[in-house]
């Protein structure tokens with residue numbers, strides 16, 4: 001469903017991504033791995049329209065979306081959960097979710113989707129009228145994911161959802177990703193915690209300094225790539241260190 | 245000394261300044277831009293009242309309403325024509341643009357109307373007074389309080405209960421993330437300019453009615469007051485702007501009655517000293533809470 005070809009993206013003069021190609025098929029759970037600064041977030045930003053690609057193409061169901069605005073791309077069905085969660089701290093949980101549904105609002109469906117989110121994340125029901133900023137890190141991550149799901153995305157992109165979370169909370173988030181995938185959501189997952197991600201994904205891409213280093217199944221990757229090099233050098237993964 | 249008359253007049257002045265500051269902060273919240281053309285929306289609405297009032301047969305309430313809507317329209321137009329093309333450029337480009345819009349609008353009326361002040365007609369109620377419990381109060385001041393109560397209530401409902409309002413609050417905090425929800429950037433920005441211009445229009449009715457005249461520089465004093473009020477109250481939230489407006493009104497009226505007659509003309513200088521003290525010791529204003537500094541990209 002998603003096909004990225006020869007993507008280049010930069011921040012002014014700083015080239016962050018050069019010539020990446022990747023694909024995600026319907027129903028797949030795909031990981032984008034790499035150390036800090038490899039260009040993972042930049043790739044997601046370019047796909048979601050936050051950063052306009054300077055070259056290359058992004059196709060969703062065969063339609064070129066590479067030069068669309070972010071508000072148009074989410075309407076097309078790609079939802080990004082940004083790095084660091086990025087919930088609206090001054091808005092209540094309810095208001096956060098309401099904005100999440102902005103792209104495809106329908107009153108009856110909205111009620112339905114809320115109930116579904118309460119099923120997936122009971123804590124959000126408890127905190128419904130509280131400000132998002134008062135939630136714990138893990139709860140904020142859940143809110144960010146729920147907010148993204150409220151638009152009923154065809155493709156959900158998660159940027160380091162376990163970043164800065166406690167091991168227990170990290171477990172919960174990974175379980176949730178598996179649940180979502182079982183429900184049929186197509187997911188592109190960015191993780192620094194490579195070993196952990198490889199346990200749950202169908203396929204993975206490895207990024208290094210803005211280019212694709214490797215692509216394949218988790219087994220192939222484990223065989224051919226020295227994974228310690230993938231997550232060493234990360235500065236924030238103390239809390240989400242793999243514990244096997 | 246602090247009697248009913250003082251109280252009502254202070255609340256009235258504070259209300260006017262609160263609306264004034266609110267209009268400036270609305271745009272600041274989203275674009276992180278101090279819109280130096282803001283005063284010109286007030287000035288332009290004054291000219292709209294002058295022109296419509298000059299026809300003689302337009303009822304005064306139509307004139308006032310049209311002037312308010314015209315200010316909103318002019319504000320929206322400046323967004324479309326001047327600010328939108330440079331929005332993603334540097335902050336400096338935005339600031340320079342706002343100066344350019346300001347100078348353009350001033351010169352526009354200077355050339356098409358006159359460099360000199362023009363008299364604006366107001367209905368008699370604007371100059372009448374009422375006696376409440378022994379206090380003599382201008383009706384105008386009561387109208388200001390009434391309008392402010394209505395507007396603040398409406399704005400609160402819009403910002404809390406409508407999706408557009410929620411989106412505007414979100415965008416003031418995290419603009420890019422708000423777009424990721426599917427909220428069009430242009431929609432949010434246009435809405436803020438329209439609300440800002442509308443507030444400028446309402447302020448204009450009361451501001452211009454004080455002297456019943458308008459000239460090309462009518463907007464500079466209200467811009468300055470709005471700016472000072474936001475420094476006092478806090479730039480980063482709508483609440484801060486409202487608080488700043490009321491605090492400014494209170495300080496101003498207190499200075500007016502406490503300063504000896506020989507020093508009353510230095511009232512503005514005292515206000516500036518207070519502002520400087522604020523900038524030195526509490527630069528974030530009275531109301532610290534509020535949104536972040538992320539700029540529109």
Ligand SMILES: Nc1ncnc2c1ncn2[C@@H]1O[C@H](COP(=O)(O)OP(=O)(O)O)[C@@H](O)[C@H]1O
Pocket residue numbers: 011014015016034035036037038039040041042043
């Ligand atoms: N806003 C930015 N401005 C300039 N350079 C940036 C910005 N964000 C990221 N970069 C640079 O782009 C490169 C890729 O960053 P990023 O995509 O965030 O990496 P990752 O998500 O894989 O950790 C890094 O070298 C980083 O320093």
Ligand SMILES: [Mg+2]
Pocket residue numbers: 037040041042083159160
């Ligand atoms: Mg990143």
